[in-house]
Amino acid sequence: MSQQLTSEQLVEIADRFGTPLYVYHAEKIKEQYEKLTAAFEGCNARFFYACKALTNINILKYVKSIGCNVDCSSLNEVLLAVRAGFESNRILYTSNNVAFCEIEGAKEQGVHINIDSLSNLKKFGEKFSDTYPVGIRVRPNIMAGGNLKISTGHSKSKFGIPLENIDSVLQIVKDTNLRIRTLHIHTGSEIKDVEVFAKGIEVLFDIAKFFPHLEVIDLGGGFKVPYKPGEKGTDIQALGKKVAEEFNLFEKLYGKKVEVWFEPGKFIVSEAGYLITQVNVLKQSGETLFAGVNSGLNHLIRPMFYGSHHEIKNISNASGPEKEYTVVGNICETDTFAEDRMLNEVSEGDYLAFYNAGAYGIEMASHYNSRFKPQEILVIDGEAKLIRKKDVLEDLLMNQVEVL
CATH class of the missing domain: 2.40.37.10 (Lyase, Ornithine Decarboxylase; Chain A, domain 1)
Structure with a gap:
């Protein structure tokens, strides 16, 4: 049964604390996370809560307690996650047009890192070579999301390394001996169509052959949340089945297993x-x-x-x-x-x-x-x-x- 606070409960809280106020229901957060783990039990999936959605330290601690990992969009979010008790291997940091020193700060914390520009990828490779495997965020040139303001994977988006620059990525890898362990995309928010994720998988599978140290394919987040009565969200069950099928094919094609990562934020909270x-x-x-x-x-x-x-x-x-x-x-x-x-x-x-x-x-x-x-x-x-x-x-x- 879906968890929801009643009007009576909300009135009681408002009377007690005063307004305006935000109220969060812990058990609903757990319910949403368990929906994901159940839907993707057929594949080797890990979930990283995109904490830019809500970073109150208590929410971070609760998310950790139910077994979810955490995704960060800034060094400060990384430091908040560390303070909340997340171990470094449960923290993912995806950079976005940041100064290189911020990426270095994340590296000092020992967390997973995705790099989104050729400039910072080159700097990282020149400084750390093969000593610290990283991921790259690819811009897949896919239009998706509720509207342009929340679409991040299209051909004019600021996010990620353009797919057409993959040769430059490979040159940096060759020149610096950098190890790429993750291929990452995030196409937008409010994605209802399972086929959008399928297109992203196709893009990453196509370039996976260039990265012999690949361990993770990260499909980002963007699951649709229903806002209006009768509105439907992303069919998580169908997506889980589709992802399992595709990654089984990947194993047969490349002779290796990779993990699939997701970064749901809105869906969870x-x-x-x-x-x-x-x-x-x-x-x-x-x-x-x-x-x-x-x-x-x-x-x-x-x-x-x-x-x-x-x-x-x-x-x-x-x-x-x-x-x-x-x-x-x-x-x-x-x-x-x-x-x-x-x-x-x-x-x-x-x-x-x-x-x-x-x-x-x-x-x-x-x-x-x-x-x-x-x-x-x-x-x-x-x-x-x-x-x-x-x-x-x-x-x-x-x-x-x-x-x-």
Whole structure:
């Protein structure tokens, strides 16, 4: 049975801690991870939680406790993973247009490294030669993802080494004796079509013959999460079956087994998260009825940034008659969360809960308009625990140096 916190539970948490606040459900995170391990039990798969989705140290510790590894997009994320207790062989770092010193910092931590540019690959090979095997991120020239802003594998993307530059990669390997152990791609987010992953597999299998030390094929992440009622996500079972078939063929073709790695972020934590807000004002403007809440793009920027949809429920009046509302924030910008949305009748003071808010919510939050960030709560074994305390005014001044 799918894990979900009830409206009553969310209201109780909001009453206890105040709003706005993010709430995460630990058992839902575990459920999502176990869906993956079950679907891919037919192949030699490892999963690395893409922690850019949500890096609260408690979430990292919990992810570690259920057996999942961690994927990092910065050296600081690597250091947070180390602090959370992950062993180095359970940490993956994929660089993205970074200074070479950051890659060196990751190397000092002993973690798995994927390099995304010829420049840094050459520097790494010249400095470390065959002493530290690495991976390369390839840009496969595949268009995929919910929209252009979250598509990362197409021919104009900044990510990865273009597939057409593979000869240059091979020259660097030859010149420096560098060992390539991983071929990596990540084509985008919100990928529903299993065939997109199949295309990526085809690209990597085609160049695998050039890398005799290959041990891992990394297909990235991007699994589709359902946001609307009736919407379907990636068919994980079908994908697991397809990957198992393809990698069995790879073993027959090349006479060797390789591991397949995935880096799910949103898939693991999105459905486990809720943003709870409170209605400040109701404002009728012509035919539009605004419900203005005590949050904004400073807390959840995704709807404004790339048009993401979040279900919104009036958890204070879950069975009332429905009316149409436009839900907006309190920031001095246009921060519309939802237009013309049917909600159970809203009164000032009601709690509105945003669903699927576990990924890229608090991570993209800011102090814009000098407003405080939300608190964070983790519900584990039925108990709500504070994992990020309330901001105070001094937090807005942190690291500022007063010279006047």
